[in-house]
Amino acid sequence: MKKPVLVFDMNETLLDMSGLDPTFARIFGQPDGSELRKQWFTLVLELFLTAAITGQYRSFDKLTDEALQMLAAQRRRKASADDRAALKEAQGKIPAHPDVQPALARLEGAGFTLATLTNSTAKSAEKLLEFAGLRAYFDKVLSADAVQTYKPAREAYAYAAKELAAKPARIVLVAAHAWDIVGAMATGCEAAFVARPEKVLGPGSPEPKYQADDLTSLAERITADYR
């Protein structure tokens, strides 16, 4: 059976965003930045989903900065230039989840073509993958920025399919986000959900082909399916 192309979401799926917690803790003068980081990511999500609907594109990197300013404003303070620079700096150095490197090595070893598709800019994605030591596993590092939209818009997945010279049905989008799974499947891709902490699928959406607790078990199942 012809192997699918495996296309990975990056933020949260591959990268452990809790690596940003100390930065949020420092910016807001709190002992633990975990809740702040989650609220920030929720604001990022709200911003890019809204921008996708209203057609007001700006880069994801810019949106993450806007979300920091909103997070500060919610707490009746301002994000200073230093705060914003600190987050930007930290965003270039997010570690991978511990299961990522072994899973990618296994999938690559089994002959799968691997790529990423992120809402972050390609430049940021390249930098992050280098930092996390993952760059070598991927044939292509793709960003929805190239077509000035964001996942889960159809155009993002269609762009990836075109760049990978694969029909959508031959792509498996691997993500920890329900909205990304929904978007990929709506475009005709297969999907694999990785249940990172607190991530769940919506009960009203189509079920993806794969659901796994981590990339280790996902890699096992995919390699078994296409042995």
Added chain:
Amino acid sequence: MKKPVLVFDMNETLLDMSGLDPTFARIFGQPDGSELRKQWFTLVLELFLTAAITGQYRSFDKLTDEALQMLAAQRRRKASADDRAALKEAQGKIPAHPDVQPALARLEGAGFTLATLTNSTAKSAEKLLEFAGLRAYFDKVLSADAVQTYKPAREAYAYAAKELAAKPARIVLVAAHAWDIVGAMATGCEAAFVARPEKVLGPGSPEPKYQADDLTSLAERITADYR
């Protein structure tokens, strides 16, 4: 100067969603349901924004139930049929913020035409406005459900403009949500932001004509502008 038509968002803008806190506290066996209710509303937001982008419409009322199931799944439990019925029941009985009734009375007294535009179904909206004692102030109770989409999609505001027989530029959308303000303005409406608790505008979006801390001061400013 010809008066604009004032179109109000309902959830959070008119209605005080903290009225749901005791229900969330009870369902999840916690002393305070406030954080749970906020996380639930974030999931609702994620679901309808995603559905708007991917074209997978289902009613907002259904999405609020899906979000409850996701909130439970995030905590590794199931929302029972009783839990879901309890939330549905509570959703029919959400009180208005205390500034709403006096502000609407003042605006109506000053000769403005008032309407609502919500993502909730029209049936739910009618029920909620009756419960909150606000129904009589509104000429029309409109829901994006009528055109099978959600704000901030252009079609939602365009539908309201058509129903109100007003050009978008003659509509002021009043909302506590940045995404709603963005959507209204992208469609050519004017907008008024009401800064309900923790609600802020995004720094990368166009500024609405009005920004106010509550409906009392907004009503003052609008009536002064069109005296």
